[in-house]
Amino acid sequence: MKNLKKLIAVVLTFTLVFSAMAVGFAGTFSDVSSSAPYASAVARLQSLGLVSGMPDGTFQPDGVVTRAQMIAFVNAAEGLQQAAKVSAGPTKFSDVPANFWAAGDINVADPSGYPDGTFRPNNPVTYTEALAMILRALGYTQDYSWPYGVISKATSVGITKGVVLSAGTTITRGEMAMLINNALDLDINTYVNGAESDTGKTLLSRVGNSTTYYVYATHDVDSSVTTGYVKVVPVTETNGLYQMTYNNGNLVYTLIPTGSVNFNNYLGQIVTVNEDTNGNPLAATPVTTDIKTFTATTNSEVSFNATTQKYSFYDASVSVDNIPVVVDGVLTTMADVYKSQVVDNGSKITLIDPTNVSGYGYAVITDATGNAQSLLVNNNVTSSSSYIDNRFAINDSNGNPYPVVGAVSKATDIKAGDVVYQVSIPVDNQDVTNGTATVLYVVRQSVTGTISQVSVSGSTTTVTINGTNYTVGSAIPGSTGVSVSAGSTGTAIVGKNNTIVQWSGTSTATNYAVVQYGNTFTPYNTSVSLALPDGTSKVFNVVYSDIPSTVVANVYAGDVVTYSLDSNGNISNLAEITVNSVPSTGVLTDKTDNLIKINGTPYYVSSSTVFYNYDPTDKTLTPVNWSDVADSSHPAIYAYSLSSSSYGTLSLVIFNNVASLTSTTTPVDYVTGINEVVTSSTSYISLNVIENGVSKTYNAPAGTLNLGDIAVNSNGTIATGATNAAYQLTINASGNVIGATLLSKADTTAKTVYAEGTTVYFNYQNNSIYTSAGFMPLDNNVVVINAVNGANTVVGLGSIVQDTVTKDANGNITGLNGVTGSSVVDVYTNPSTGKAVLIIIRGTK
Structure with missing residues (x-):
């Protein structure tokens, strides 16, 4: 066996293309059925011009492959057929006579034989031997263990697909064709410092x-x-x-x-x-290796320099000439790409230097929708369709189909729920008919789940569904709307860049409220006004057909109710909470064991227990955090409910005019984000802030959607307040924010002069800041934030570009010169101390 392995090694050193020639059989033969597993492999090998089949025109797929045939196939691959003819004659092997049909091939190859001086030319080749030869043809020359190491390596490389045999099984010509066909598409291996390394060239490249x-x-x-x-x-x-x-x-x-x-x-x-x-x-x-790929992050990705006549890509910091560009499958030029501004946020750009040394000379851009009209498809496109929902044509005026790219490749595959962008691409270069090409770019994505968080930053609203963030876009044609609310469950249709273009809610979690005005529901009067826990009030319509099954027939002012909304925002479930008031003498809180004793009976508090405080005068509910309720206290209870799924556990506690006994702090913070977070039982506001130079997050108590100057609506949008602004927050002992007061800028006179800012000078000796409004002392913990272009990074006082200050003989400031170099800032003082505690750099004057 070792000698046989030696022979195989020697044979395969002659050529790495042996495997492509090894079985060299013709493809269309009378004995090869088109349904045979090896049919396509045989046909492909024939197309490569390999040795034809048997003299009678058959392939004999069940015949064995001999050692002599292997040698002949190697020589054919090397182009040594003529040399083999000249070398015909006596050989060094006792069992290969001079007139043997492959004597010349054996002499040219000069393989080693067996110890007894024989070559055994008619011996069949086994499965393991064939795999070893193909491995070496692919450049895998290590001495793998015999036979299973060879089989394992061949399998991992991909040679054995469709041909799995026992180690010593004799291989047929049909099976060999399949193995060789597999090998043609595999990359040739080489060794670099003893480690395998892909050459990037397939075996087929040598054929x-x-x-x-x-x-x-x-x-x-x-x-x-x-x-x-x-x-x-x-x-x-x-x-x-x-x-x-x-x-x-x-x-x-x-x-x-x-x-x-x-x-x-x-x-x-x-x-x-x-x-x-x-x-x-x-x-x-x-051959080309200089290829740069990146994704655009701006809708103004491509710019043009009229002086240099160069086009620049913002995200790659690369400039190119007016090179050919394929945009969404249409060939055009950089001039047309710039003119149309078709490249937008999310476009994928590939720049190619064909010769690797001459600079980027070609570009391929996909997912470009910069100038597109969009549509949410409501009806499947069929073979008889000419339009998508009677809005977008699928063919040009000559009946030629528009290119379709993205999730599908033809119009008849567009389905209801797809988002289609109709992209216009100018094509006035020499290679494409003048005019504009239309491409239909298709996005097929939807997500079903519960909105766990709604975040609002400036004009951008982001929701979290199943742990993934999505941007809430505008409603597009075909969409029923994108009104979202934290805690609602439904399905989002998602367009490009994870942007929601339609939200279809199914229901919301149970909510609590107080009825503002008494009402008996009739077909002509189906509305009810509710005071919500976020401090707002809202008028809802009830589903009249649900009365009295899931909606009570009438309500009274001051009733505490639970309600649920359907997908249209109407009340589909409305029930009154039974008032079971307990005076303070009958209530005892036990924070250690997490329970409340009511008239001597202990009831447990869980993470799902909801707490409110009821004001009978204003008839409002205010959310209360369990951690804010004092231990061993006696808060009066207005109403309570027990969990139906957990024995002896409170699901709801409404205290009767009880205030938290915890202490508070009032830091001045720069708020960078306002979010609504939703849990299985409640929702609350979360704030991203910079406090004393450190970024941190504050959460409001469960159920809190109103912090004074910051509040969110039930759909998660900001009702009051703004991001990138300074607030004095009220933080309770539990570390939760329970109030927010928007701070006004200290230098109010500068607002109109400097567009929301003022220029400054520091008097370090007196630890004060000078603005056009005069001196203000600096807080020892003053924080400077660079907010230019939304950076929101903490910097030092030295980052502020100051005016040149004019002083009199006594050192008093008399004027500010050189104002063109000044930083424009907002200055905030701590209301409690009057000292400048926060300085926001907005730009330069």
Whole structure:
């Protein structure tokens, strides 16, 4: 066996392309059924011009492969057929006579044989031996254990797909064809410092004729290219440098058949194309390696410099000439890309330097919708359709279908729920008919779940569903709306860049409120006014058909109720909470054991227990945090409910005019984000702040949607307050924010002069700041925040560009000069101390 392995090793050192030639059988034979598992492999090997079948025109797929055949196939791969003929004659092996049909091949190959001086040319090749030969043909030359190490490696590489045999099984010609066919598409291995390294070239690249081209356009991106052909430029290579073919300064284009290669994958690249005996491309190996890929983060990605005549990509900091560009499958130019501003946030851009040394000369851009109209599809597109929902045409005026890219590749695959962007791409270059090309870009994405958080920052609203953040967009044609609310469950239709274009809610969690005005529901009067725990009031319509099954027939002012909303925002469930008041003498809180004793009976508090405080005068509910209720206290209870799923556990406690006994602090913070967080039982406000130079997050108590100058609506949008502003917060002993007061700027006179800011000078000796309003002492913990362009980073006082200060003989400031270099800032003082505690840099004057 060791000698046989030696023989295999020697044979395979002659060529790495052996495996492509090894079985060298013809493809269309009378004994090869089209349904046979090896049929396609045999046909492919025939197209490569390998050795034909048997003299009688058969393939004999069940025949064995002999050692002599292997040698002959290797020589054929090496082009040594003529040398083999000249070398025919006596051999060094006792069992290979001079007139043996493969004597010349054996002499040329000069393999080692067996210790007894024989070659055994007619011995069949086993499964393991065949795999070992193919592995070595692919460059895997390590001494793998026999036989299972060889089989394991061949399997991991991908050689054995569809052919799994026992180690010593004799392999047939059909099975060998399948193994070789698998190997053709695998990359050749080499060793770098003893470790395997992919060469990036397939075994197929060593078979047949090869020519190098620059791939310019396919019919898919340029309709002027004949179907079934690709527009290329012949390329020559000298000492590793690639040169395209020119004539009088112009590229020389030619058309070649596409064969079995998808040249759309190689647009803008130089590739080496392997062809069969009829000149049809079988495979393409890229030569181009200088490729830069990135995603646009702005809707103004492409800019133009009229002086340099260069086009620049913002996110890549790269400038290019007016190069060819394929945008969403349409060939155009950089000039047209800039003119149309089709590249927007989320567009994926690939810049290609075809020769690796001449700079980026080609670009491919996908997911570009910068100038697009959008539509939420309500009806499937069928073969008889001419339009999508009677809005977007799917064919041009000549009946030719518009290109469809994205989630699907043809219009008839567009389904209800898809988001379609109708993209217009100018194409007035020399290769595409003048005018504008229309492309239909399709996004197919939806998510079902509960909105656990609604975050609002400036004009951007973000919701969290199933742990993923989505941006809430505007309603588009076909959409029923995008009104979202924290805690609601439903389905979101998502467009490009994870932007929700439709939200279909199913229901919301149970809510608590106080009835403001008594009412008996009739078909003509189905509304009710409720005072909500966030301090606001709202009028709801009830679903009249649900009365009295899930909606009570009438309510009275001051009733505490629970309610649920349907997907249309109407009350589908309304019930009065039974008032079971308990005086303070009958209540005892036990924070240690997490329980409340009511008239001597202990009831447990869980994480789902909801607490409110009821004001009988104003008839309002205010959320209360359990941690804010004093231990061993006697708060009067207005009403309470027990959990239906957990024995002896409170689901709701409404205290009767009880205030928290905890202490508070009042820091001055810069609020950068206002969010609503929703749990399984309640919702509350969460604030992202910068406090004393440190970023942190404060949460309001459960159920708190109103903090004074900061409040959120039931749909998570900001009702009161703003981000990127200073507030004095009230923080309770539990670390929760229970109040927020918006601070006014100390230098109010500067607002109109400096557009919300003032210029400053520091008197470090007196630890004070000078503005146009005069001196203000600096707090020892003053914080300076750079808010230019939304940076919101903490910086030092030295980051503020100061005016040149004019002083009199006594050192008093008399004026500010050089104001063009000043920083524009907002100055805030601590209301308790009057000292400047927060300085926000807004820009320069």
